Amino acid sequence: MAKKRKYIFVVGGVMSGVGKGVSASSIGTIMKSKGFKVTALKIDPYINIDAGTMNPTEHGEVFVLRDGDECDQDMGNYERFFNMSLTRNNYMTTGRVYQEVIRKERNLEYKGKNVEVVPDIPREVNRRIKNAAHDADADVTIVEVGGTIGEYQNIIFLEAARMLKIEHPRDVAFVMVSYLPTPSTVGEMKTKPTQYAARTLNGAGIQADVIIARSGVSLDDKRKEKIAVFCNVLAKNIISAPDADSIYDIPVNFEKDHLGDHLSEILGLPKRKTDLSEWMEFVNKKKNAKKELNIAVVGKYFDSGDFVLSDVYISVIEAVKISSYYAGAKPKLSFLNSKDFEKDKSKLSVLKDYDGVIVPGGFGESGVDGIVETIKFVRENKIPYLGICYGMQLMVIEYARNILGWKDANTREINPKSSKLVVDIMHDQKQKLEASDYGNSMRLGDYTAVLKEGSIVRKAYGEEEIVERHRHRYEVNPLYVEELEAKGLIFSGKSKDGTLCEIAELSQSEHPFFVGVQFHPEFLARPLAPHKLFSAFVKAGLNK
Numbered sequence: 001m002a003k004k005r006k007y008i009f010v011v012g013g014v015m016s017g018v019g020k021g022v023s024a025s026s027i028g029t030i031m032k033s034k035g036f037k038v039t040a041l042k043i044d045p046y047i048n049i050d051a052g053t054m055n056p057t058e059h060g061e062v063f064v065l066r067d068g069d070e071c072d073q074d075m076g077n078y079e080r081f082f083n084m085s086l087t088r089n090n091y092m093t094t095g096r097v098y099q100e101v102i103r104k105e106r107n108l109e110y111k112g113k114n115v116e117v118v119p120d121i122p123r124e125v126n127r128r129i130k131n132a133a134h135d136a137d138a139d140v141t142i143v144e145v146g147g148t149i150g151e152y153q154n155i156i157f158l159e160a161a162r163m164l165k166i167e168h169p170r171d172v173a174f175v176m177v178s179y180l181p182t183p184s185t186v187g188e189m190k191t192k193p194t195q196y197a198a199r200t201l202n203g204a205g206i207q208a209d210v211i212i213a214r215s216g217v218s219l220d221d222k223r224k225e226k227i228a229v230f231c232n233v234l235a236k237n238i239i240s241a242p243d244a245d246s247i248y249d250i251p252v253n254f255e256k257d258h259l260g261d262h263l264s265e266i267l268g269l270p271k272r273k274t275d276l277s278e279w280m281e282f283v284n285k286k287k288n289a290k291k292e293l294n295i296a297v298v299g300k301y302f303d304s305g306d307f308v309l310s311d312v313y314i315s316v317i318e319a320v321k322i323s324s325y326y327a328g329a330k331p332k333l334s335f336l337n338s339k340d341f342e343k344d345k346s347k348l349s350v351l352k353d354y355d356g357v358i359v360p361g362g363f364g365e366s367g368v369d370g371i372v373e374t375i376k377f378v379r380e381n382k383i384p385y386l387g388i389c390y391g392m393q394l395m396v397i398e399y400a401r402n403i404l405g406w407k408d409a410n411t412r413e414i415n416p417k418s419s420k421l422v423v424d425i426m427h428d429q430k431q432k433l434e435a436s437d438y439g440n441s442m443r444l445g446d447y448t449a450v451l452k453e454g455s456i457v458r459k460a461y462g463e464e465e466i467v468e469r470h471r472h473r474y475e476v477n478p479l480y481v482e483e484l485e486a487k488g489l490i491f492s493g494k495s496k497d498g499t500l501c502e503i504a505e506l507s508q509s510e511h512p513f514f515v516g517v518q519f520h521p522e523f524l525a526r527p528l529a530p531h532k533l534f535s536a537f538v539k540a541g542l543n544k
């Protein structure tokens, strides 16, 4: 008999940014801990086919999957919480759905019928959801609808959810993540916005089964009852979700209200015990971590009006935290805007206060001079350094300029006229850019690197071959590798065919930890499987 697949839709009420993605990930973690096979889909309502073409200051981090899909940072939450790798099938945008429907129409797959926004678009949405569930052979599939209910561009996805419920009345549950403000002038937690949100959802033909009530503090019984009555939800299915110290506490907090059992009951799943013991081991490591560790992330995508936006580097931040907890350290991360160092070089001396510096990935010219100065400073002052992608390319540029004396060394991305293009465009990438083929066209996803015997990275990984995720168009120019190596820069990781430089480092006799990687190790750091390279970096930081 075919497996009964269950679907949990997670939608947002009132406002965005209150932790819908983390709630969805936590629900999955709980259901997984009950022994159910779980997968998740993220739906983003924008027209973009993927997140790859969006400006990071607008969209936040672009998370890269192993198959090279460029998607929303919530996908990173799923992979971290579930400790598993997802694929292109787990990510959906309005653009993808329409593109597929139009393709089918052109191929006569609708057999001459009118093709309509409703029902053909929601049907395609549901085909994708079922496909992802089938692919993972999942018992429970979490579907997170991006944005908030009531937004015009969300309607088609809510329509899909409603249709799936009609088709499988006992197999679909709706969770609404809502927000309960406590206005300082009133001093009381207000339920009204949540009531309106529940009504709006009703207007789309959907009744919430569970409401996750996000708020500053825990929900009292009075408010629980109020929400229950006015939103038509059983009081036991209203889950109190106060602000937490860490996102990793959330599954545990949800289980205080027995969310897993309630969802099982709603979906007619067999009653099974929640076993979060493995997860708790990690949470306890986090709680017991005491050692101080100060890490600076020096980047260029921090300014968003008057606000500092660290979301752009969320996976890097989580990777540092996870490895730190395993080392018994409680990291303090500071976000330094490289553009500030360009205005005033003397500010670089603040870097001395840090146990380690990370330069994460990036694109284009702005802020780059400040980053090169940063790298020079940490190299000369022997501060542990981890350069990721652009952070590796700029590390090679800094070395070429200051150690080899090639003053105009650069990357083609910034100055194609430079006489020493130590970072150049990859051959096949050149053709793509000439054809204005920008969408999902970088060197993306999993590639293998072979590590040099005796190197820092070889010791860190403890393996000769590693697989990491990539996202770049430029590479260290093979023309200059020999000269750079002659002056002490070690290319300790190469692509399998030996042509691409994947890692650069300095010998430990010269610097305690000076490592740059062309790939993005942050995408593989998981609470239950800390990333070895980040762990080595953290260790170097603790030794400083």
Ligand code: GLN
Pocket: 360, 361, 362, 363, 364, 388, 389, 390, 391, 393, 413, 471, 472, 473, 474, 475
């Ligand atoms: N801009 C560089 C490239 O395209 C680095 C990319 C990155 O840091 N992700 O190669």
